[in-house]
Amino acid sequence: MELINGYPASMRESIALVERTRPARLGRTFPAMSLDERKALLLAHHPDYQAHAKRPLRFGPSKGMLLNHELADLFEARPLVRPDLDVSTIDADVDLLVIGGGGAGTVAAIWAVQSGLDPARVLIATKLRHGDSNSTMAQGGIQAADRPEDSPVQHFLDVMGGGHFTNRPDLVRALVSDAPLIIQWHERLGVMYDKDSQGRFVENPGGGTSRNRMHSARDYTGLEIMRVLRDEARNLGIRVIEFSPAIELLCDDWGHVAGAVLLNLETRRYHIVRAAATVLTTGGLGRVHIQRFPTTNHYGATGDGLVLAYRVGAELVDLDAVQYHPTGAAFPAQMAGLLITEKVRGLGAQPLNRLGEQFVFPLEPRDVEAAAFIRECGERGLGIPTPHGICGVWLDAPMVDLLHGPGTIRAALPAMYRMYMRFGIDMTRDPILVFPTLHYQNGGVAADEHGATRVPGLFVAGEVMGGIHGKNRLMGNSLLDFNVFGRRAGIAAAHYARTHRPGRLSLAHVAEYERMLREAGIETTRTAPRILPDYRGKEALERYLDVPV
Numbered sequence: 422m423e424l425i426n427g428y429p430a431s432m433r434e435s436i437a438l439v440e441r442t443r444p445a446r447l448g449r450t451f452p453a454m455s456l457d458e459r460k461a462l463l464l465a466h467h468p469d470y471q472a473h474a475k476r477p478l479r480f481g482p483s484k485g486m487l488l489n490h491e492l493a494d495l496f497e498a499r500p501l502v503r504p505d506l507d508v509s510t511i512d513a514d515v516d517l518l519v520i521g522g523g524g525a526g527t528v529a530a531i532w533a534v535q536s537g538l539d540p541a542r543v544l545i546a547t548k549l550r551h552g553d554s555n556s557t558m559a560q561g562g563i564q565a566a567d568r569p570e571d572s573p574v575q576h577f578l579d580v581m582g583g584g585h586f587t588n589r590p591d592l593v594r595a596l597v598s599d600a601p602l603i604i605q606w607h608e609r610l611g612v613m614y615d616k617d618s619q620g621r622f623v624e625n626p627g628g629g630t631s632r633n634r635m636h637s638a639r640d641y642t643g644l645e646i647m648r649v650l651r652d653e654a655r656n657l658g659i660r661v662i663e664f665s666p667a668i669e670l671l672c673d674d675w676g677h678v679a680g681a682v683l684l685n686l687e688t689r690r691y692h693i694v695r696a697a698a699t700v701l702t703t704g705g706l707g708r709v710h711i712q713r714f715p716t717t718n719h720y721g722a723t724g725d726g727l728v729l730a731y732r733v734g735a736e737l738v739d740l741d742a743v744q745y746h747p748t749g750a751a752f753p754a755q756m757a758g759l760l761i762t763e764k765v766r767g768l769g770a771q772p773l774n775r776l777g778e779q780f781v782f783p784l785e786p787r788d789v790e791a792a793a794f795i796r797e798c799g800e801r802g803l804g805i806p807t808p809h810g811i812c813g814v815w816l817d818a819p820m821v822d823l824l825h826g827p828g829t830i831r832a833a834l835p836a837m838y839r840m841y842m843r844f845g846i847d848m849t850r851d852p853i854l855v856f857p858t859l860h861y862q863n864g865g866v867a868a869d870e871h872g873a874t875r876v877p878g879l880f881v882a883g884e885v886m887g888g889i890h891g892k893n894r895l896m897g898n899s900l901l902d903f904n905v906f907g908r909r910a911g912i913a914a915a916h917y918a919r920t921h922r923p924g925r926l927s928l929a930h931v932a933e934y935e936r937m938l939r940e941a942g943i944e945t946t947r948t949a950p951r952i953l954p955d956y957r958g959k960e961a962l963e964r965y966l967d968v969p970v
């Protein structure tokens with residue numbers, strides 16, 4: 422296959438049409454959809470609305486909730502540990518166990534210590550290394566209404582509208598009210614947000630937002646935030662145990678959560694951790710590849726926390742909706758599924774079909790935008806085919822420099838520019854090809870505005886928690902939510918830990934879960950949590966990491 426500046430000749434023909442329509446598109450605004458148009462598009466083309474792809478959950482507190490088959494499979498799976506596992510020998514006894522070393526977990530641990538817990542009695546247990554997480558991969562930015570022309574009320578309305586008014590208002594109120602405080606906290610810790618020559622934050626628009634309130638650090642905002650949070654946790658002396666996923670929660674005699682069973686991925690030994698309070702921050706589920714979509718998510722995003730929480734009786738919310746980010750890379754094949762931040766559209770790149778025609782307003786809410794891309798490639802047959810068999814639509818990246826001046830792409834999107842240049846594609850000159858990719862789980866474990874679940878002793882924060890974004894999250898609100906609810910859960914869990922002592926440890930809930938599976942007629946050899954994706958590689962598979970011992 423002959424490549425011309427990174428693209429095969431077949432794709433170059435369409436790029437020529439894009440170049441031809443570009444001058445006329447400059448300065449022209451494509452109209453946004455009405456609410457009715459959005460709804461019709463979603464029903465016909467968004468993967469969440471395909472009834473055949475889902476089935477109802479057959480048991481437990483959220484019985485009846487419609488879930489994608491891949492997700493239902495996780496719940497309809499057998500626990501990794503047997504109920505008679507000896508949990509009487511305790512390897513670590515702490516006030517607070519934080520499960521997950523991404524953004525929410527690190528924030529929760531920091532604020533638990535700020536609230537008075539002894540750092541030596543706070544433990545973060547994480548699956549891979551501290552910081553291996555979706556948080557570190559976040560690109561575009563974090564929302565906060567901190568300018569005179571904006572307000573938390575305006576932010577509230579945007580979040581509710583983006584979520585189709587299915588969000589829990591009390592959680593959204595907490596999210597938007599705490600947002601300015603979080604940015605100030607980050608500033609004090611040393612996060613280097615983009616600023617103008619006057620020292621003011623540069624704030625950009627995002628899909629579905631009515632004001633410019635996206636704070637970013639170039640296109641590696643998550644990496645910058647995590648750099649600072651990890652340092653802070655280290656400075657405070659918080660202990661971290663790596664390569665040790667939680668594979669089951671532990672309860673006490675009263676059914677309160679009281680720690681977890683960890684699996685050391687190196688030695689395959691179980692570690693029993695007893696904790697007065699537990700905060701679950703295991704993140705998302707992209708690596709479950711719902712409806713066989715590629716994903717933007719990190720390698721450990723296998724939805725573990727959902728299963729662990731459900732087994733002890735927590736409720737789920739809005740898990741019928743998952744987020745397909747409209748702009749995953751579709752070419753070259755080596756980048757398939759990787760995120761192309763919404764910031765690219767925010768800066769003016771237009772979505773175009775094979776004929777170089779714009780077919781959708783660039784900043785519709787994510788689900789609407791993704792459905793429009795799917796329709797263009799599917800029903801309308803106007804996508805751009807790639808040599809590796811998938812189809813995509815163009816994102817006319819050179820518009821960014823045309824609108825904002827030469828050098829904008831290299832300054833505002835340096836990581837993305839370099840990523841494409843590695844494959845010979847210069848996004849300052851050529852458009853880039855995109856297609857929706859599995860990005861975010863929207864729903865999760867139900868909790869109140871302090872991250873408390875209905876199971877005493879169990880708190881949640883971050884992507885594993887549901888209800889904040891309803892059926893659709895807007896850009897920049899997840900970096901915000903892990904900070905807001907990580908902080909709130911850390912403070913609330915510290916208070917709980919000071920006032921509760923765990924009783925004798927028990928795995929009775931595991932026996933109960935097995936009973937519910939049998940009663941629902943589910944006979945399976947599947948096990949959960951999954952820990953790592955199915956294609957984890959021969960070496961890891963040979964070690965049978967997730968087969969009951």
Ligand SMILES: Cc1cc2nc3c(=O)[nH]c(=O)nc-3n(C[C@H](O)[C@H](O)[C@H](O)COP(=O)(O)OP(=O)(O)OC[C@H]3O[C@@H](n4cnc5c(N)ncnc54)[C@H](O)[C@@H]3O)c2cc1C
Pocket residue numbers: 520521522523524525526546547548549550552553554555556557558559560561562563564642643665666667668702703704705717718719721722723725726760860861882883884885896897898899900901903950
């Ligand atoms: C590529 C990409 C770009 C994004 N860009 C943005 C953006 O610009 N703005 C925005 O607001 N949001 C963005 N998001 C979403 C946002 O980054 C995440 O939703 C958020 O950071 C999740 O934080 P978290 O702490 O809940 O999960 P994570 O940061 O993923 O952390 C979860 C941690 O738990 C660990 N873990 C998992 N299972 C277990 C287990 N069984 N036991 C122990 N540990 C476990 C994981 O290894 C991980 O360290 C982006 C996401 C991705 C993937």
